Amino acid sequence: MKINQQYLKDLLIAFEDAPNPDTDITELKERGFDYMDPEFMFHMRLLEDQYLIQRTDGQPGFGFYESLGGPGSYAVMPLRLTAQGHDFIADLRQQEVWSTVKENFKEASMSSLVDIAKQLAQGFAKQKIKQLTGFDPD
Structure with a gap:
C-alpha cells in the first residue's frame, strides 16, 4: 500500500x-x-x-x-x-508547503515527508522574515 x-x-x-x-x-x-x-x-x-x-x-x-x-x-x-505530530500538521497546513509536497514529492517516504515539510516551512518562514524586515536570516 x-x-x-x-x-x-x-x-x-x-x-x-x-x-x-x-x-x-x-x-x-x-x-x-x-x-x-x-x-x-x-x-x-x-x-x-x-x-x-x-x-x-x-x-x-x-x-x-x-x-x-x-x-x-x-x-x-x-x-x-x-508535539512532533502538531508540528507536522502545522507545516502541512501552510498552503505553500502543502502545494510543494503534493506537486513535487508524491513518492516520498513517511520520514522524508516529515523532514521535507519541516524544511519547506522553515524556508518559507525565512523568505517571509526577509520580505517583512529586510533581514536575511541566512
Whole structure:
C-alpha cells in the first residue's frame, strides 16, 4: 500500500480538531476514518512509527490487537498528537508547503515527508522574515 498524502493530512487534522486533548478510534470514525478500513490501519501505523501519535498512557500501539488466524480487533484507547505530530500538521497546513509536497514529492517516504515539510516551512518562514524586515536570516 502506498502513502495517500491527502488521507494522511486529513487524518492528522481529525486528531488536531478533536474537542479534547485526546481522541480515539470511535471519534475518528465519526469524522470519516473507519478503523476497519485497511487504509486507516496503514496510515495509523505510519503515524505511530514516526512518533506523530501515541496512546495517552505512553504504551505502544493505538489499540489494534493482532489475532492468530483472524482479522484482529480494536480496543478503544485514548490517543493524542505528539508535539512532533502538531508540528507536522502545522507545516502541512501552510498552503505553500502543502502545494510543494503534493506537486513535487508524491513518492516520498513517511520520514522524508516529515523532514521535507519541516524544511519547506522553515524556508518559507525565512523568505517571509526577509520580505517583512529586510533581514536575511541566512
